[in-house]
Amino acid sequence: MNSKVAAATVSDEVAPAVPPPAGRSGGSAALKVGAGIVLLAIWQFGVVLFAPSYIATPLDTARRIPAVLGDSAFGSDVQSTLLSIVEGLAIAVVLGTVLGLVVGRLPDLNRVLGMYVGTFYAMPLIAVVPLLTVWFGYTPSARLAMVVLEAILPIIYNVAEGARLVPSTFIDVTRIHHAPWWRVWLGVVLPNALPYVLAGLDLAIGRALIGAVVAEFVTAIPGLGYYILFNVRSFHENEAMVALLVLVAFALALRALVNLAISRGLPWYRPAQEAQ
Numbered sequence: 001m002n003s004k005v006a007a008a009t010v011s012d013e014v015a016p017a018v019p020p021p022a023g024r025s026g027g028s029a030a031l032k033v034g035a036g037i038v039l040l041a042i043w044q045f046g047v048v049l050f051a052p053s054y055i056a057t058p059l060d061t062a063r064r065i066p067a068v069l070g071d072s073a074f075g076s077d078v079q080s081t082l083l084s085i086v087e088g089l090a091i092a093v094v095l096g097t098v099l100g101l102v103v104g105r106l107p108d109l110n111r112v113l114g115m116y117v118g119t120f121y122a123m124p125l126i127a128v129v130p131l132l133t134v135w136f137g138y139t140p141s142a143r144l145a146m147v148v149l150e151a152i153l154p155i156i157y158n159v160a161e162g163a164r165l166v167p168s169t170f171i172d173v174t175r176i177h178h179a180p181w182w183r184v185w186l187g188v189v190l191p192n193a194l195p196y197v198l199a200g201l202d203l204a205i206g207r208a209l210i211g212a213v214v215a216e217f218v219t220a221i222p223g224l225g226y227y228i229l230f231n232v233r234s235f236h237e238n239e240a241m242v243a244l245l246v247l248v249a250f251a252l253a254l255r256a257l258v259n260l261a262i263s264r265g266l267p268w269y270r271p272a273q274e275a276q
Contacts, residue, residue, distance in 0.1 A: 043058055088144050092147075092204055100157070139221065142221075154200045166192045194266065
C-alpha cells in the first residue's frame, strides 16, 4: 500500500526552543490581520457594487449572527450535525487504528487489503451517499455512515505507516524476552503509532465535516448542511454564512484539541514544519 502519511518526524532528543527574532511574531500577526481586513473589504464592496442584493456580505452576516445563534431550531441543527461528527470520528479512530495496525504489521494482509483501502481513498466518496440512503434510509444513520467512511481512511493510512516504522531493535528486544504478541502490539507498536493516529485524526476532521454536510444535502435531514442549503435556496445567504462560520469554528476547535493533546501528551513529537 502506498504511503500517504501526513509529514511528521519524531526526534530522540527534544530540540531546544529558539525564540523568534524580536518583532517578527508581532509583525506576522499584523500582516495576517491586515490581509484578512483587506479581503473582507474587497468582498463587502465587491458585492455592494457588482452583485445582487441577496448575496451575503461580511457586515450583513455579522448583523445576523445574534438572531441565528438565538434561534432554537438552529441550535437543534448544530447539535445534530456536531454530535454526529464527534460520534463518527470516535468510531473512525477506533476502527481505523485497529485496521491500520493490522495492515501495517501483517504484510500478507496488507497485500490483500491495501489495494481496497487505496481504491476507497482515491474514490470520491460523495458518490456513495445515494447508496447509503438505500441502505440506511433518509435518516441520521446515513449521515453517520458517511462521516465514518470519510474519516477512517486517513487514519488507516497514517496508523499503518506508524506501525510499519517501528524500529526493528524494539521488536528484537521483545523476542529476546519472549513477550506475547498482545504485549508487543499494545506496548511497542501502538505507542509508536500514536503520533500517527493523531496526525490521521487531524486530517480526518475536515473530511468528516464534508461527509456530514454532503449527507445532509442529499438526505435533507435536520442539520447545518440542510440549514445552509435551505437558506441559500431561499436567498437568505447571510444566515447560511453564519452556519458555515459555525462549522469552521468547530473544525478549528477540534484541530486545536488535537494539537493540545500532541503538545501535552507527546512532548517529544514535532510536526515536520517545526522540525526544519
